[in-house]
Amino acid sequence: MPTRFVARPPATDSDPLEASGPTLRWGVVATGGIARRVTGELTQLADARLQAVSSRDAERASSFASEYGAARSYGDEGGVPGYLRLSEDPDVQVVYVATPHAHHHLVTSALLEAGKHVLVEKAFAINAPEAEHLVALARERGVFLMEAVWTRFLPVYQRALDAIESGELGLVRWVQADMGFLAPYDPRSRLWAPEHGGGALLDLSVYPFSWTVGALGLPRSVSARGVLNELGVDEINALTFEHEGGSLSQLTSTLASQAPRALTIAGTEASLRTSGSLTRPDGFWIERGEETREERFDHGPVPYAFMLREVTRCVQQGLTESPTMPLSHTLAMMHLFDDARAQMGVRYPNDERWGALSGRGPGPRTHVAARDAAEQG
Numbered sequence: 001m002p003t004r005f006v007a008r009p010p011a012t013d014s015d016p017l018e019a020s021g022p023t024l025r026w027g028v029v030a031t032g033g034i035a036r037r038v039t040g041e042l043t044q045l046a047d048a049r050l051q052a053v054s055s056r057d058a059e060r061a062s063s064f065a066s067e068y069g070a071a072r073s074y075g076d077e078g079g080v081p082g083y084l085r086l087s088e089d090p091d092v093q094v095v096y097v098a099t100p101h102a103h104h105h106l107v108t109s110a111l112l113e114a115g116k117h118v119l120v121e122k123a124f125a126i127n128a129p130e131a132e133h134l135v136a137l138a139r140e141r142g143v144f145l146m147e148a149v150w151t152r153f154l155p156v157y158q159r160a161l162d163a164i165e166s167g168e169l170g171l172v173r174w175v176q177a178d179m180g181f182l183a184p185y186d187p188r189s190r191l192w193a194p195e196h197g198g199g200a201l202l203d204l205s206v207y208p209f210s211w212t213v214g215a216l217g218l219p220r221s222v223s224a225r226g227v228l229n230e231l232g233v234d235e236i237n238a239l240t241f242e243h244e245g246g247s248l249s250q251l252t253s254t255l256a257s258q259a260p261r262a263l264t265i266a267g268t269e270a271s272l273r274t275s276g277s278l279t280r281p282d283g284f285w286i287e288r289g290e291e292t293r294e295e296r297f298d299h300g301p302v303p304y305a306f307m308l309r310e311v312t313r314c315v316q317q318g319l320t321e322s323p324t325m326p327l328s329h330t331l332a333m334m335h336l337f338d339d340a341r342a343q344m345g346v347r348y349p350n351d352e353r354w355g356a357l358s359g360r361g362p363g364p365r366t367h368v369a370a371r372d373a374a375e376q377g
């Protein structure tokens, strides 16, 4: 029987909005694009209450709070950042962090220090040392922490993994996936600016990576090529991962072209292809010789709710991480992405602080060296 590399969450086949326990009081940090989408779904959960929101700007925090029904709002005040003020709110139990990646570590570490459970947007952090620090902090405080890889909780992802687990594909040997879109060039935007962690790797590669982990398990090494723009961030990247047992995955991400966002998982008996974007496919086909089997999915109007249900269930049950999106997967990804960035020559201001990626420029870099550099830094 093939291994299942990603645990199935219990709520895959039920309504994610239905309560699974006592009501949790949530906080939200940031008022940008994804904060709005996820909060709009969060407030529909039967056992969630939006307690507080923070923003750099008090007025933005207040209008977001009125729009989504939060009891309190916090902006930066007297030199104290809004997220820090929110972290001191004793009525907030769990916080969703939706700032650009380069600010995830700063905000999340403050929340964990204050004893809050945290759901933090992808990419979890800028580099592996930041990620290691957050995980250590969460474990020390005994609080829940998860990277918001919402796609892992969608029924289509879980059903595709069921098919692999059942042996329908035979032994999976190869995965190919691409992700991307043409992003308007703005050197100040979070998609491009190095100080926000810009580039395709941290913003997009998280999604195909999650599929490859589901199909083949955590990779043991990565070879990376990237096309960098004048800011020094990757417009396009191509990652080849090697997995135990002689399997490969090839992932391409781009902010510089329209991409089909297609996924193929190839086994010795059959292959699986998704239809629609791999972030939220509306189905998949399994082709075995002349035969094709199809499964279709309608995730409805609340696709993020499957992830929010998992966070809620875990916190209600006293778990400190999700078996479906464990911290070990996030840490492995951050180490592999550090290796990929070292090979592509992409560095961020946050790397200097942590002594990460000290071997600048092309050339492979081991996980152990990255960790050693962080400890010495």
Ligand SMILES: NC(=O)c1ccc[n+]([C@@H]2O[C@H](COP(=O)([O-])OP(=O)(O)OC[C@H]3O[C@@H](n4cnc5c(N)ncnc54)[C@H](OP(=O)(O)O)[C@@H]3O)[C@@H](O)[C@H]2O)c1
Residues within 6 Å of the ligand: 030, 031, 032, 033, 034, 035, 054, 055, 056, 057, 060, 061, 098, 099, 100, 101, 103, 121, 122, 123, 148, 150, 190, 202, 203
């Ligand atoms: N799960 C998904 O489907 C998904 C989709 C898109 C993005 N994301 C992730 O979510 C995060 C935010 O993305 P987004 O698209 O929502 O970005 P966005 O629209 O630019 O919003 C980011 C928000 O972060 C806050 N922020 C705090 N410090 C900031 C700073 N120094 N510079 C700029 N903004 C700052 C701002 O809110 P205030 O002004 O209120 O402080 C801003 O509105 C990223 O990590 C991204 O990868 C996830």
